[in-house]
Amino acid sequence: xxxxxxxxxxxxxxxxxxxxxxxxxxxxxxxxxxxxxxxxxxxxxxxxxxxxxxxxxxxxxxxxxxxxxxxxxxxxxxxxxxxxxxxxxxxxxxxxxxxxxxxxxxxxxxxxxxxxxxxxxxxxxxxxxxxxxxxxxxxxxxxxxxxxxxxxxxxxxxxxxxxxxxxxxxxxxxxxxxxxxxxxxxxxxxxxxxxxxxxxxxxxxxxxxxxxxxxxxxxxxxxxxxxxxxxxxxxxxxxxxxxxxxxxxxxxxxxxxxxxxxxxxxxxxxxxxxxxxxxxxxxxxxxxxxxxxxxxxxxxxxxxxxxxxxxxxxxxxxxxxxxxxxxxxxxxxxxxxxxxxxxxxxxxxxxxxxxxxxxxxxxxxx
Numbered sequence: 001x002x003x004x005x006x007x008x009x010x011x012x013x014x015x016x017x018x019x020x021x022x023x024x025x026x027x028x029x030x031x032x033x034x035x036x037x038x039x040x041x042x043x044x045x046x047x048x049x050x051x052x053x054x055x056x057x058x059x060x061x062x063x064x065x066x067x068x069x070x071x072x073x074x075x076x077x078x079x080x081x082x083x084x085x086x087x088x089x090x091x092x093x094x095x096x097x098x099x100x101x102x103x104x105x106x107x108x109x110x111x112x113x114x115x116x117x118x119x120x121x122x123x124x125x126x127x128x129x130x131x132x133x134x135x136x137x138x139x140x141x142x143x144x145x146x147x148x149x150x151x152x153x154x155x156x157x158x159x160x161x162x163x164x165x166x167x168x169x170x171x172x173x174x175x176x177x178x179x180x181x182x183x184x185x186x187x188x189x190x191x192x193x194x195x196x197x198x199x200x201x202x203x204x205x206x207x208x209x210x211x212x213x214x215x216x217x218x219x220x221x222x223x224x225x226x227x228x229x230x231x232x233x234x235x236x237x238x239x240x241x242x243x244x245x246x247x248x249x250x251x252x253x254x255x256x257x258x259x260x261x262x263x264x265x266x267x268x269x270x271x272x273x274x275x276x277x278x279x280x281x282x283x284x285x286x287x288x289x290x291x292x293x294x295x296x297x298x299x300x301x302x303x304x305x306x307x308x309x310x311x312x313x314x315x316x317x318x319x320x321x322x323x324x325x326x327x328x329x330x331x332x333x334x335x336x337x338x339x340x341x342x343x344x345x346x347x348x349x350x351x352x353x354x355x356x357x358x359x360x361x362x363x364x365x366x
Contacts, residue, residue: 016126032322032350034341037167037195037302039223041272041344047265054257064253071251071260075231078266079217085207086239089251093194093218093230094120097161100190100214100232101128102245104158112157114143116168116331118192121161133157137333141166141296143173149184158187164203165195168327168339170298172199182210188238190214195300197222197273198280204233211235221301222269224262227255276301280342286352287340290359303340309362310336316358322351 009018026035043051072087081087090096097120101111105128113121115134125132133155135148152160160181165172182189189212191203196217204215214234219227229251232239262269280298287305288295294306304327307313314326325339340351 026323028323030321031318032343032347032354034343034347034351035323035325035339036225037221037300037341038225039221039272039276039301040342040347041223041275043223043262044265044268047262047268051258051261054261055254058253058257060253062253063249064251064256066246066249066251068251068256071256071263074260074263078263079233080204081233084236085233086236088232088234088239088242088246090230090232090246091250091255092220092228093192093216093232094124095247095250096216096230096232096242097121097190098124098127099242099245100159100188101125101130103242104188105129106158110155110157111159111161112148112151112155113161113163114148114166114173116166116334117161118163118167118194119330130159137166137169139333141169141171141333143177145174145177145180148181152181152185156186160185160187160189161192162189163192163194164201165199165299167192167194167300168302168304168325168330168334168337169296170195170300170302170304171296172201172299175201175203178203179206179210182213185212188212188214190216190232193217195221197270198277198301199299201299207234214238219259219262222262223272224259227258229255229259273301276342279345279348283340283342283348283352287355290356292363293359301342303342304337305340306335306337307359308336309359310338312362313355313358314338316361317351317354320354320357322354324351 101124109130110133111125111130112133114137122132135151138144207213214232216232218230284295284303287293292308296304310328327334327337327339
């Protein structure tokens with residue numbers, strides 16, 4: 001790049017943007033990919049044929065219906081969303097986070113959450129000009145309500161985000177603690193239920209109780225990560241405000257068609273989720289037998305473990321063509337932690353074998 005171009009970039013692009021790096025997705029071609037909490041199972045063959053027929057006749061020359069009535073109707077039926085609540089669709093739940101942050105941002109305002117938590121909360125807060133404040137969890141990753149309530153009183157955040165179960169730790173916070181936070185919050189509380197299919201617990205049934213509650217979910221973990229669909233449910237007044245910052249036609253025609261058809265077969269996705277839960281328990285048990293490894297309880301589709309020499313073990317697994325997530329260095333509480341997405345039984349077998357070999361390599365003579 002020429003010196004002139006660099007000068008113009010410095011003058012035009014925000015300093016905080018220039019200081020960032022773009023979101024990086026590791027190459028995983030030919031590897032057992034267990035780093036992104038994806039569902040490892042393909043769609044059933046019959047459903048794939050049904051989708052192919054529907055997509056073949058899709059009117060992709062036309063803009064999509066921004067209200068997506070057929071999809072919203074199906075979501076209400078399958079997820080038990082009453083007609084008294086509003087539904088907001090997003091290009092993944094990431095876009096919904098972005099819309100909410102934009103809606104509440106004002107100079108000096110704070111967005112608050114437990115820490116560690118989903119890193120995109122902080123990114124979208126900063127992009128919207130909010131100050132992001134994380135309240136550390138306890139050492140066992142449980143939520144300490146005292147410091148959290150004090151932080152809310154100090155910062156008066158217009159929005160609080162709580163992942164339920166938490167990402168990247170996998171545990172469910174106390175339901176009573178979250179209810180106490182929602183009651184005391186000066187503004188909006190977003191409960192992110194991305195892993196609802198594996199936790200089987202929800203705040204969706206408590207929206208009537210809390211006028212400031214938004215429940216956010218995604219279809220990605222069910223096995224539809226490739227179509228990028230998230231949704232939020234709240235009292236309609238909130239949804240009406242968020243809708244004002246939604247990009248026109250943000251959920252495309254193909255996503256609407258595929259999601260609506262897939263949700264008609266929700267029982268098949270639910271059965272796969274139950275298989276993943278069983279595999280999660282088996283993987284947790286195997287990891288827990290390894291000396292020096294601490295495995296944390298998970299209600300999601302991944303398992304967090306603290307291991308000796310986490311980075312060396314991570315690299316050793318990569319050399320054995322197994323890709324997991326190294327969280328060491330991301331937050332102090334995640335020191336020496338690795339995160340294992342739960343895959344198929346065969347993928348989990350290969351993952352654990354690679355882990356055992358990499359650990360032995362990292363700790364020779366142990």
